[in-house]
Amino acid sequence: MPEETGAQTAVVDTAVAAYVLRLGDDTLIASHRLAELVASAPQLEEDVAVANISLDLLGQARSLLSYAGRTEEQLTGVLRTEDDLAYLRSENQFVNCRLVELPNTDFAHTVVRQLLFSGFVFELYSELADSTDETVAGIAGKAVKEVSYHRDHAARWTARLGDGTEESARRMEAALDTAWPYVAELFTDDDVTRTVAEAGVGVNPSKLRPAWDAFVDRTLQSARLERPRVPPITGLAGMSGRDGVHTEAFGYLVAEMQHLHRSHPGASW
Amino acid sequence: MVTRRELTIGEIRELAAAVPDPEMPMLTLDDLGILRDVRRDASGTVTVTITPTYSGCPALDAIGEDIRGCLAERGETAVEVRTRLSPPWSTDWISAEGRRKLAEHGIAPPPERGATTGGTFVPLSVRCPNCGSPRTRELSRFGATACRAIHVCAACGEPFDHVKPL
């Protein structure tokens, strides 16, 4: 292989590994936040729903993290498995968007987070199903069908709570105000997304914004809710979740998620 | 000492196809449509490829174990079970026999043509598996397993599971 092509391939592979790790982290953390609600959702059917949605996301995360690890191995010669990536990285090594780590303050916060996130990944996976990378296309083609159900579920709750009682509407408004500043991060292009988009493996997320906006506006309208007017929030020195800079709540999530594995390495049951 | 004849690919496929699904044991892997491929390489190793119904399907490991177990009983010990995601499984792949068995066990089978990924769900009338009435409604889109929703019948009052379209 000519040297230049080899170097270019390495650049693309490095970006693909970083990109797929982001997707895996987004999904893993979204899954974990939902899993916290199993057995404490507002009604029995919802316990079952959050468990199912969390499990779908966990399955997607496992495929994505495994693939991120295998892609990285091509470059470094060292394999990190899905478990290594989920359980043995520190807080600032996770590159998920901050939206998914926002806590389940009340059920409205969960619904809003799920609405904004599943709306985003639905558009994302719809595009990635046509990725030139067979593995990415396979994972996305499967996930989009599942996420379509998640998105619909969140939209129904949004309509029910937003157009419900004064109390439920007030809580939905508060939840939207909390989550909205983290939306911009979802749609921010950078060197990683530009490289994978050019290679046909991934997409620049800014491309997904119009379809997401249309979906969210339609849903909020049906719920008699308004799009919040709050500015985006940046992390320390303009950095974000993609740089490993997270919200305060994230450290507790990581500790909870990892403590079993770290306390009992290799535990199985 | 008895030396066993090596099974043919057709025989192996038949054995794997007849393994019951752990979560809906009235269905075989073949009924469910999740058995993708069976082959033997030059070294004699058998590879069985299956596909998950849902990404997080917790039964997948158990299914792999069951396939290996049932083939081991027939002397096939070098068996690898692989998972393939693409093309994604659809409820359209549940066989006619599978649909019949589901209904027989009180679970409403999926509609003949699955939901699209377009994001809009066409409300479909799901027939009650107990009394046959189309006057049913969805109680929850998520049920006891990833592939099931919970419905209730207005005619006979029975709640029932429905394999929702995917």
Ligand SMILES: [Zn+2]
């Ligand atoms: Zn009935």
